[in-house]
Amino acid sequence: MTATSELATTEVPHYPMARQCPFDPPRELGAIQAEESIRRVTIWDGSRPWLVTRHDDVRAVLADQRFSADNLTSGYPATSAAVGARRRNVPSFIAMDDPQHAFFRKMLISEFSVKAIRALRPMIEQTVDELLDGMAASAQPVDLVQAFALPLPSLVICRMLGVPYADHPFFQSRSHALVNTESGVEESVAASNELLHYLEGLIAEREASGSEDDMLGRLAVRHVLTGEITREQAASMGLLLLVAGHETTANMIALGTLLLLQDPEQAARVREGLSVEGAVEELLRLLTVTHFGRRRVATEDVELGGVTIRAGEGVVAAAEIANRDPEVFADPDALDVDRSPNHHVAFGHGVHQCLGQQLARVELQVAYPALLRRFPTLRVDTPLDDVAFRDAMVVYGVHALPVTW
Numbered sequence: 001m002t003a004t005s006e007l008a009t010t011e012v013p014h015y016p017m018a019r020q021c022p023f024d025p026p027r028e029l030g031a032i033q034a035e036e037s038i039r040r041v042t043i044w045d046g047s048r049p050w051l052v053t054r055h056d057d058v059r060a061v062l063a064d065q066r067f068s069a070d071n072l073t074s075g076y077p078a079t080s081a082a083v084g085a086r087r088r089n090v091p092s093f094i095a096m097d098d099p100q101h102a103f104f105r106k107m108l109i110s111e112f113s114v115k116a117i118r119a120l121r122p123m124i125e126q127t128v129d130e131l132l133d134g135m136a137a138s139a140q141p142v143d144l145v146q147a148f149a150l151p152l153p154s155l156v157i158c159r160m161l162g163v164p165y166a167d168h169p170f171f172q173s174r175s176h177a178l179v180n181t182e183s184g185v186e187e188s189v190a191a192s193n194e195l196l197h198y199l200e201g202l203i204a205e206r207e208a209s210g211s212e213d214d215m216l217g218r219l220a221v222r223h224v225l226t227g228e229i230t231r232e233q234a235a236s237m238g239l240l241l242l243v244a245g246h247e248t249t250a251n252m253i254a255l256g257t258l259l260l261l262q263d264p265e266q267a268a269r270v271r272e273g274l275s276v277e278g279a280v281e282e283l284l285r286l287l288t289v290t291h292f293g294r295r296r297v298a299t300e301d302v303e304l305g306g307v308t309i310r311a312g313e314g315v316v317a318a319a320e321i322a323n324r325d326p327e328v329f330a331d332p333d334a335l336d337v338d339r340s341p342n343h344h345v346a347f348g349h350g351v352h353q354c355l356g357q358q359l360a361r362v363e364l365q366v367a368y369p370a371l372l373r374r375f376p377t378l379r380v381d382t383p384l385d386d387v388a389f390r391d392a393m394v395v396y397g398v399h400a401l402p403v404t405w
Ligand code: HEM
Pocket: 069, 093, 094, 095, 105, 157, 240, 241, 244, 245, 246, 248, 249, 252, 289, 290, 294, 295, 345, 346, 347, 348, 349, 351, 352, 353, 354, 355, 356, 357, 359, 360
């Protein structure tokens, strides 16, 4: 080994690090935040982006358009080879900069407004009740992921988009391949192409029928048929919504329930409806399920927290540890369902801040108390050490969670 490569392995830590506790970010991230706050790390391809760990700095990166989200820019720190290759294949507005990003996002804003999502609440409540009825009628133990956490957001986003839920084995398995950093490049690109092809078919049906009853229909009639965007671009928007719309919320439901069950007193407050909104924000903050940092690349030299990030250098804005910043959150590792204020960055910040956050909030605000009320004696049917956590997935959570009551 040469002196240089020795330096690489000893002085530049690998990111992401392994967790010591399934509910907390790796301890090394806390040490970096306390000691240096911004430093280089090594990622899977040997490149060395800057890791940004303080809450203020993470927000500064995400609010500054000199940091590009375009993963085709040289120096962009991709999460894995598969994610990098796939994105080359299918441009998605989450990976575009303004004005191109805003052009696509604007078409969807009214679909996800507070008012539009409030109107969906009765449908979400009914879906929750039906799923809990199904769970109550099942033999125990029940896998909470398959019985409740995954179907709830999948059913909701399917209804919004106009994707037949009956196709869920197909789209959930492809989505699973997309968020797995251990997927092969070929597998990941194939999964993305199959989903795109499927969504293009649904959009073509709406183009032919002229139906504007669902989101794919509105995209088809108002934006594809008018020549504003292509069918493939509409399908790429649909893919982002379908995957982001169910993977994240599903994992928040299952992992959030598991964490709440560790603390019966706070779970009781949620069950009694006393701190539901606070609990949702607190679980979002503590769990930060999109746990591999927000990825950007500098397009100009930028001074940040005492370092100069040069044009072309990658940045990982580590929201998972920014959400534990003791300068912003008192007793940051504690679960406090009454924490206020709670300015977490679990939904990101800046122009790419989560489009679906109101929807996710309502789903979680309905799901946790309803589950805890229906099954007041709910408990996990396996030791914590045996729970399979999603360490290699872009969206953290649990693969399965056997429960009884
Ligand atoms: C963006 C997290 C639920 C759709 C984001 C970003 C984060 C995030 C961190 C920012 C990405 C970045 O800056 O690089 C979450 C979490 C969720 C959730 C934690 C659930 C608890 C949803 C849902 C939908 C959705 C339910 C839609 C149905 C999107 C979209 C973007 C996005 C479209 C891209 C926005 C843009 O680039 O302008 N989400 N999300 N998300 N999310 Fe979510």
